[in-house]
Amino acid sequence: MLNLAVILRESATAEPERPAIMYDGGTISYRDLDTLSDAVAAALTRRGVQPGDRVALHLPNIPQFPIAYFGILKAGAVVVPLNVLLRAPEIAYQLTDSQSRLLITWSGALEEAAKGAAEAGLTGIYSVGPVDGTAAQPFTELTVPCEQTWPLADRDGGDIAAIVYTSGTTGLPKGAELTNLQLYLNADIPGRLFDIRSDDVVITALPLFHVFGMSSTMNVGVRFGAALSLVPRFTPHAVLTAVTRDRATIFDGVPTMFTALLAQPHDDRYDTSSLRVCISGGDAIPAQTLDAFEERFGVPILEGYGMTETAATITFNVSPQDRRAYSVGRPVWGVEVQIWDPDGRRLPPGAGNVGEVVTRGYHTMRGYHDRPQATAEAFAGGWFHTGDLGYFDDDGYLFIVDRKKELIIRGGYNVYPREVEEVLHRHPGVLMAAVVGVADPRLGEEVKAFVVPRPGPAPDPEEIIGYCRERLAAYKYPRLIEFRDSLPLSGAGKVLKKELG
Structure with a gap:
């Protein structure tokens, strides 16, 4: 027998008076x-x-x-x-x-x-x-x-x-x-690796209806008796207020949240000194955002990787001492990960050996509800196919390059949108950026960037193109720039590229 609710019953038995929920209306033990x-x-x-x-x-x-x-x-x-x-x-x-x-x-x-x-x-x-x-x-x-x-x-x-x-x-x-077993182990094992404690207070701004918030924040927190500081709707002010009020120690977020927090002006009302670590997942965090956030707030960001079907953890950087910057970490205990080429052959480590990330272990779903064919396709060859492209370095750290379905093929050359986005995020006039492929009669696809500029004078499109041209191969840099006031986001804070183009 294993009912996932046992994680609550055990924590309530061990320390019944400890806060479980903290919110602007009080606390619930x-x-x-x-x-x-x-x-x-x-x-x-x-x-x-x-x-x-x-x-x-x-x-x-x-x-x-x-x-x-x-x-x-x-x-x-x-x-x-x-x-x-x-x-x-x-x-x-x-x-x-x-x-x-x-x-x-x-x-x-x-x-x-x-x-x-x-x-x-x-x-x-x-x-x-x-x-x-x-x-x-x-x-x-x-x-x-x-x-x-x-x-x-x-x-x-x-x-x-x-x-x-x-x-x-x-x-x-x-x-x-x-x-039940999948969700229990996805609460227990990552929590142990991360060393979450009952005296931790976790900012819970990630939507609980999303697997990242539900499994990696709520279930992990409850499994180890930590307090969940609930933020009903993410805004930088709401998060910083909750950190200050509840003396939060952990912040789980997606990259767009870290970008928004960086854009929030310094304010003496907020005290973030209680934070000991931040966790990023759900999407690849731009290197510029990671570096700038750590410098401003003095708190390390540990990046992990997972998805709905793996509920959610596949790999993780388990501590500031044992991490590889810009990597999503190494497979957690009990999880196998490989990189396969299009013919299903395992690729060796190395940045030049990019292939699809496949995984198997306790962490994978039972299947898609009432979708036997989709389930069989997802588990072809006995491994779950993530649809993500990546590679391992020689030390076993995984680097995600892009989504397989978001790969742009421009004139026969592969362009990974994330690589272009990394360059765009380093431009001083760019707050957010998303790169997609658009139809082109000559090349098949052309590279287009949607850009949210930082406050102040709007940058010139040609200047941004030139900036990218100096830092990327000729077939990679965007020829098309479109400015937006914002980018479409999912409820979990991911950029909805399917709505761009």
Whole structure:
């Protein structure tokens, strides 16, 4: 038996009075988080939810997310986290595809959630906040106290604990089936390697509906009894305020968050001296951003690598002493990683041996929900194919070059957008940049850069092109520059390149 909710029960038993949740409304102890999630488990069971049933969780980073999350798990049900930015048709698709029985949402998204639920034929809706004039019932109905500790439902390690939908860069999003054992080990092993402690306070600004926030922040924190400092919506001010208020020691973020924090003016209101380390993942962090952040804040950034299907850790730089700058680290315990050429042959270490990153181990999903063909393709040859391109150095550190599907082939030459973006981020007038391939009748594809300039006089496009031309091979530098006020971002803060072009 292994029910993922055991990570909460054990931490609540070990140190019941230690803060589990910190937010602008106060704190919730591990004892209270355990008790409140017990109430949710009991309420769901009374409403007919059985082990293996799906319950959709459509909440931002508010206390009700971990309360509901662990309650669903305790009842033996499967958590289906939904991005709070989804519109009604997208909600309907994921509710239908996952076969969810209930939906827990919040007042800020209730209108879209109710429409989506109606389209999916789902009637059981509970909402945090006002529910006036809707078919939803208040979430408080699920938190009526139990008379006794709720027993964890019997679940096997191979049973699904969560179905998390991919971003859907091609086609419709697919639901990755993440198991109890997979999520437990992805909380336990990276947490041990990283040496997270019960006196740590982790800034939880990454969306909990995303696997990075759910697995690598929330589950890891709860497994080791740390406090989660919840930030409902990322802004530099909100994060720096939470760090100051809660004396946070760890900040988990994606590269766009570090870029935004760097752009925040110095302010005496913020005290970040309590931070001991930052963790970057979800996308490749530009070298310029990493160096500038460490210099300004005096805190090391440890970069890791993972994805929804691996929930999430594959490789990690485990400490400031044992890291390789600009690398995503080495495979964590129990995880195998290789680099394959297009014919499925393993490539040796070396920057010249770029190939697809493949992996296998406890960390990989059971499969894509109701997608046997997609699952078989993803696990071709017995290894999970990440779709990322990279290489190992001689010391076993992995370097990610780019997404396989984002590779630009210009006149027969391979152009890796990340390499061009690294150069653009070093330009003093560039705040953010994203590089994509656009159709070209002569070359097949041309290199185009979308640039968010820094405040002040806008840089000249030709000057930026010239800057890149001096630092990149002739076939690599962008010929097209388009300025934007911002770049489209996913709910997890990744640049949505599919919306550019």
